[in-house]
Amino acid sequence: xxxxxxxxxxxxxxxxxxxxxxxxxxxxxxxxxxxxxxxxxxxxxxxxxxxxxxxxxxxxxxxxxxxxxxxxxxxxxxxxxxxxxxxxxxxxxxxxxxxxxxxxxxxxxxxxxxxxxxxxxxxxxxxxxxxxxxxxxxxxxxxxxxxxxxxxxxxxxxxxxxxxxxxxxxxxxxxx
Numbered sequence: 434x435x436x437x438x439x440x441x442x443x444x445x446x447x448x449x450x451x452x453x454x455x456x457x458x459x460x461x462x463x464x465x466x467x468x469x470x471x472x473x474x475x476x477x478x479x480x481x482x483x484x485x486x487x488x489x490x491x492x493x494x495x496x497x498x499x500x501x502x503x504x505x506x507x508x509x510x511x512x513x514x515x516x517x518x519x520x521x522x523x524x525x526x527x528x529x530x531x532x533x534x535x536x537x538x539x540x541x542x543x544x545x546x547x548x549x550x551x552x553x554x555x556x557x558x559x560x561x562x563x564x565x566x567x568x569x570x571x572x573x574x575x576x577x578x579x580x581x582x583x584x585x586x587x588x589x590x591x592x593x594x595x596x597x598x599x600x601x602x603x604x605x606x607x608x609x
Contacts, residue, residue: 440550440553443522445504446496447461447506447507447508448508450464452464453566453570455467464512466528468513469529473532476513483521484539484542484545494553495508495509495511497558515551521543522547524536
């Protein structure tokens, strides 16, 4: 299947009000409120990383055209990243005053300008978008889904980077 990829303006991207992460919500501000109440520290850390390094080029944003607003797109995959970008771009969207100040600080100290446009993949249908979401979030699925690293694989990676001391097996306890 061929997918169209387009740079889409951040202001044209709408958070998915039906995102499986939070269930059905009435509006985008409600989506942001839920994200901040339930994932505030994670979104804040994500925003810091984006402001320092930019978006990861290996994590795409999947969208569908918004049937209610031609020219706008609903984010199917990437709602946390788009939330972080929207809050860096306009910290006043953050409903929590303490976190709003932190987003204002992140925005002011950003080493990389917040992108005006985000490279997005446009799914040809809701069914195809859902299939891709399942591949990403529903585990291995007999080899077709994303395979998460186990603890040993994560440790090997950290050791290779020098970020984790070499793990040594614990000595066996001697019996008396």
